[in-house]
Amino acid sequence: MIFQDPYASLNPRKTVLDLVGEPLLIHQRTPLAQRTERVAELLGQVGLPADAMRRYPHQFSGGQRQRICIARALSLNPKIIVADESVAALDVSIRAQVLELFEQLQREHRISYVFVSHDMSVIERVCHRVAVMYCGQIVEIGRRDRVLNQPQHPYTRRLLEAVPVPDVDRKRDFKALLKDIERHSPIHPKGFVPEPLRFDEVADDHFVAVREMA
Incomplete structure (x- = not known):
């Protein structure tokens, strides 16, 4: 460690x-x-x-x-x-x-x-495969080039859009980055078990959580 x-x-x-x-x-x-x-x-x-x-x-x-x-x-x-x-x-x-x-x-x-x-710049340099986590669960996983260049999950896209850009004339609307993302509280009672996620393989070795299973 x-x-x-x-x-x-x-x-x-x-x-x-x-x-x-x-x-x-x-x-x-x-x-x-x-x-x-x-x-x-x-x-x-x-x-x-x-x-x-x-x-x-x-x-x-x-x-x-x-x-x-x-x-x-x-x-x-x-x-x-x-x-x-x-x-x-x-x-x-x-x-x-x-x-x-x-x-x-x-x-x-x-x-x-x-x-x-x-x-994300460190992830891009060091990692061969990337897993994106949201509220303690993996929501997208796959090869680095696929996940970073063709993100599929809304949280992954917002995460990449939030990367600082060295352009003083470009204003960032950070509140807009929270749109289209289902918010969950990270705090749960003792014994809480999260609903399992279903993953779709959108490309070779690229999986995205699409919905919670009932």
Whole structure:
């Protein structure tokens, strides 16, 4: 797991060696010498020097802290990493560097990402398949090019229309984006079970929720 806030997800009282090596200690009982060697290797993979393991989280920038979180996520050689808004807290230039790192690690380790984000430009760059969720349910899913270029569900279309456009002369009517969307409260009583959705395959590997089943 890689969390949104790289500072809040790192214990400020522990060194990078302790933080990145903790999964190795918990799951594999790896001795300190081997753990130190593995942490140095992981830091190298995310573009940090080996001596960084002796420092604390507050001594790093936001981008460096996120690299530490990525190194920790890689420590047990996972097949899948869940990245929850993992670049949302970074500025644009650092975000680009971290995304390049994600792509590089995916090529080297053949890792799959479950990449959670509201930033459509990030989704377009990182993801091969896209699932759009509304009120806790998937309403459209398919290949990236299909979902982003030919959206079928009203919420997907409004989501893409809400992407900021760098044009000061173009006024956006954000209230209009809420039209044609059935609104549901995300708050439900205990034991609530949502109605199952029926999906239509509108194209090859492109599915859209069309209505609730009775």
